[in-house]
Every structure is written in structure tokens, then in C-alpha cells.
């Protein structure tokens with residue numbers, strides 16, 4: 001599933017209209033109908049009549065077999081069914097207010113109003129601006145609604161009774177919105193939010209930045225957002241993602257092929273995207289003749305006296321991700337204490353006698369990395385004297401893919417690593433927002449302001465695969481593509497969860513996945529395992545990092 005910016009959406013709209021010759025108003029009709037269908041679904045679910053609605057009365061009279069397949073065996077015969085997606089199916093009809101802005105988002109809302117009326121729902125149009133100021137397709141929709149006799153009021157001139165309605169369609173501002181909502185738009189958004197009524201947003205909640213997910217003041221709090229054509233970046237990024245409610249992406253006639261040909265760089269990380277865009281074998285078939293040598297060997301340089309568990313978590317996760325062998329290099333003093341903690345691991349003393357790492361251990365790590373398929377560094381590493389030289393030696397000397405996490409990222413942030421000899425093998429960086437801030441030299445708040453945009457730019461500029469962790473982790477490649485993950489949950493905000501991810505990604509790299517595949521599939525599996533582990537507890541907050549490994 002493609003994820004677009006407002007600018008990309010405008011280009012795709014234009015191409016559909018100009019290259020394919022589909023009239024703009026046809027796209028708006030599709031949008032309006034999709035919004036109405038989702039509102040009807042919501043009405044049905046709220047009144048408990050979520051089952052398949054019957055067609056209209058005429059249909060039932062004419063049908064013999066009928067549409068209801070679960071009603072016992074009926075003789076075959078002549079059947080007719082109605083447009084079920086637009087039928088209330090016994091749900092309360094209610095009365096919806098349609099808040100319409102003067103752009104195309106407003107036009108979508110006006111089109112939806114006609115379909116709602118057709119389904120038997122009472123609607124009142126609430127214009128944010130004088131109806132005469134609407135232009136183009138939106139003006140056409142205004143005239144169609146008037147011709148059908150839909151009641152309309154103009155905000156500021158007429159009274160709007162939010163208390164009496166059963167729901168609100170938010171069609172005030174869409175991808176053409178710029179800055180914080182002003183004037184009547186701001187007042188209508190505030191009134192809609194404080195009404196307590198369910199709000200269904202057209203395309204994006206009004207007041208949301210469609211690209212970054214920043215929520216302006218005020219911003220609609222929707223129960224459902226009917227996103228049109230392609231997912232907008234802002235709907236995946238917090239806090240916007242929290243304002244959108246349940247997001248439903250509906251086609252309106254803009255072919256996905258245009259997004260593919262036009263090089264839209266961002267996708268939602270779904271099994272389908274993993275299979276088709278990233279060519280990952282998600283079924284993870286293993287050759288019947290495979291042996292431990294087939295599935296690769298991970299070297300992990302991690303752990304120190306106060307954080308040995310980080311190394312253990314990463315090492316165990318790599319094994320559970322399916323690699324053949326893991327060697328964990330750690331400070332000599334710790335080694336006797338972790339013997340047997342995970343009998344499947346191989347251990348190698350590489351650090352100093354006092355339980356910490358030192359710059360001099362680089363030669364030993366380099367020696368251990370020979371013949372290994374991947375080296376992961378960082379979990380529980382700590383900082384030490386001349387650690388920048390240490391990391392530089394590994395960066396320049398390890399002839400296999402590397403995963404760099406935790407303190408190794410902080411070392412990188414303090415180094416001018418663009419001046420280091422460039423590597424022939426890929427590097428995956430796995431920062432959380434705080435580490436990303438240090439890498440990029442900005443504040444954490446700035447990182448969170450547009451995670452997708454930042455990840456895309458950083459990965460391309462530095463030639464790395466970047467995994468920007470946190471809610472909706474972003475995986476960006478040096479080639480300029482990004483994948484946004486939605487598996488996982490807030491219960492995974494627990495010490496060591498990131499170490500587990502490092503192990504999973506390293507374990508997948510060892511099995512021959514390329515950097516983008518390992519990072520994306522690793523992030524996806526890590527989230528799924530977190531979900532599975534949470535289901536085994538009464539409360540997801542009880543989750544600890546080791547549970548994620550056990551759920552892999």
C-alpha cells in the first residue's frame with residue numbers, strides 16, 4: 001500500500017484526469033460514495049445491525065434465493081439484490097451534519113451527503129464559507145445538493161445545532177490545507193470536537209498536516225477517517241495518527257500503477273509489500289537439506305558489566321530469528337557469569353578484565369568477524385576511552401554487513417563517520433528517537449516532527465539502511481525508499497525490546513536477506529511477536545523484552 005504526500009497526491013490526481021481522461025468530478029463522486037458507505041457501516045455497527053443488510057423492499061419481493069446465504073437451502077431461482085453497501089439494514093437513520101469547506105474536500109463531503117440522503121439518513125449541509133465561493137467540481141456538488149433539496153446552513157449566518165445531530169462529516173480541509181485552520185474552519189472544528197458526536201473525516205482530519213502528522217490547533221478528533229486513493233503520510237505519524245481514529249483507505253479510481261510508475265517512495269509494511277516490493281519469502285521456507293551452516297553465523301559485540309543482559313537478549317533473538325550460529329563477544333570478566341545462560345550460544349572473551357570494553361579490543365573483534373556473515377555491535381556496550389577509533393576500525397575492517405545499535409550509535413554520532421573509508425557491505429542503523437536526534441544533530445522533538453521525511457533524507461545522505469524505532473517504526477534505504485511498520489504496541493516500550501530487534505535483524509541478515517529485507521522483515525516480525533506476547537498476558541504493560549523472543 002502506497003503512502004503519499006499531499007504533493008504526490010496532487011500529481012497522481014492530475015495524471016488520472018489528464019492522462020487517463022477521467023473527469024475530476026468522477027473521482028469526487030467515488031470519494032463521496034466511499035465516505036457515505038463508511039458512515040453507513042459505522043451506523044450499522046453502532047446500532048448492532050452489523051450483519052449483511054438486505055436489499056430494498058422490491059428486491060426482497062422479487063428474490064427467491066435471496067442474498068442471505070445463511071438462511072437455509074433454497075431452490076435456485078431468479079435473484080435480484082440491491083446496493084447493500086448503501087443500505088442501513090435496520091440501523092437508526094439519524095441525522096448527520098456535513099461540514100463542508102470550500103475546496104475539493106468540501107466537494108467530497110457534499111457528494112457523500114447525497115448518498116447518505118439516498119440511504120435514508122437525514123443530512124444538513126454546513127458551509128464554512130459562502131456557498132457562492134465554491135468553484136469547479138465543489139460548486140457542481142453544491143448545485144447538485146441544492147437541486148436535490150438538501151437543507152443547508154452557512155456558518156456565521158445561520159444557527160448550527162450540534163447537539164441534535166447523530167454524527168458529523170468532517171469535509172472542511174484536506175490535502176490543500178495550509179497551516180492552522182483559520183476563522184470559521186477553526187470554530188467549526190472546535191465545536192465538532194466538543195459536541196461528543198462521532199466524526200467521520202474525509203481524507204484526513206481537518207487541522208492535520210497531511211505530510212508530517214502534526215496536529216494544528218484545533219484539529220478534528222475523528223472516529224473514522226476515510227482516506228481517499230492512497231494513505232497520506234500524516235495519517236501514519238503521531239500525533240496525527242491518534243487524531244484519525246480508524247483509518248480506511250478507499251479507492252476512488254486513481255490506479256496504483258501511477259504511483260508505482262511515478263516512483264512514490266513510501267509504502268506501508270504489509271505482508272504483500274514484503275512479498276512484492278521487497279521480495280521477502282515471508283513463509284521462511286528452509287531447504288530440506290539445510291544445516292546450521294546454511295543459515296549463517298552472527299557475531300555480536302555487546303554487553304558490559306552493568307548491561308550484560310542487553311547482549312544476551314540480542315544473541316538469543318538472533319537464534320530465534322533462525323540463524324544457524326551466534327558468537328557473542330563480551331568482556332572477559334563477564335564470560336564466566338553468562339556461561340549456560342543460553343547454552344545454544346558460543347561465547348568469546350573480547351573486552352577488558354574489568355567488565356568494560358576498551359579500544360584495544362577492536363583487533364580481536366575484527367579477528368572474530370572473519371568468516372562471520374554479519375556483525376552486530378552496540379547493545380549494552382557502554383562508552384569507553386577512544387571508542388570512536390574502536391568503531392572506526394570495525395566500520396573500515398569488517399567485510400560483512402553490520403548492524404549498529406545503542407551506544408555504538410552514540411559513538412557514531414560523536415564521530416565524523418562520513419570521513420571514514422566507505423564500506424563495501426551494508427550498514428543498518430537502529431536508533432530510537434533519542435539516538436536519532438544525536439545522529440542528526442537535532443532535538444528529539446524535531447525527529448518526531450516528521451519521522452518519515454527525516455528517515456528518508458538521512459538514509460540517502462549517509463548511504464545506510466535506517467530503522468527509526470518507536471510507534472510506527474520507519475525503515476529507510478540508501479536508495480531512497482521507506483517502509484512504515486504498524487505491527488507492535490506501546491507495551492513494547494520496555495528495556496531491552498530494541499536489543500531484541502537488533503538480534504532479529506542480524507539473524508535475518510545471516511540467513512542471506514539483504515539489508516532492506518532484513519530491516520523491514522525484522523521490524524515487522526518483532527512487532528508481531530510483541531503482539532503475540534501481549535495476548536498471553538492480561539495487560540500488555542506486563543510485557544518484558546524476553547517475552548518478545550519467546551513469541552518469535
Ligand SMILES: NC(=O)C1=CN([C@@H]2O[C@H](COP(=O)(O)OP(=O)(O)OC[C@H]3O[C@@H](n4cnc5c(N)ncnc54)[C@H](O)[C@@H]3O)[C@@H](O)[C@H]2O)[C@@H](O)CC1
Pocket residue numbers: 013024027028031101102103104105106107108172173174175176177178179180181182183185202203204228252
Ligand atoms: N481530483 C481531485 O483533486 C480530488 C480531490 N479530492 C479531495 O480534495 C482534497 C484536496 O482539495 P483542495 O486541494 O481543493 O484543498 P482542500 O479542500 O483541502 O482545502 C482548500 C481550501 O481550504 C482553504 N484553506 C486552506 N488552508 C486553510 C486554513 N488553514 N484555514 C482555513 N482555510 C484554509 C483554501 O483557501 C481552499 O479554499 C483532498 O483532501 C480530497 O478530499 C478528492 O475529491 C478526490 C479527487
Ligand SMILES: Nc1ncnc2c1ncn2[C@@H]1O[C@H](COP(=O)(O)OP(=O)(O)O)[C@@H](O)[C@H]1O
Pocket residue numbers: 406431432469470471472473487488489490491492493494495496497498499500501526
Ligand atoms: N508505542 C510503541 N508501538 C510499537 N512499538 C514500540 C512502541 N514503543 C516502543 N516500541 C518498540 O520497542 C523497541 C524499543 O527499543 P529501544 O527504545 O531501543 O529499547 P531498548 O534500548 O531498551 O532496547 C523498538 O523496536 C520500538 O519500535
Ligand SMILES: [K+]
Pocket residue numbers: 105170171172173174201202203204205206
Ligand atoms: K477533512
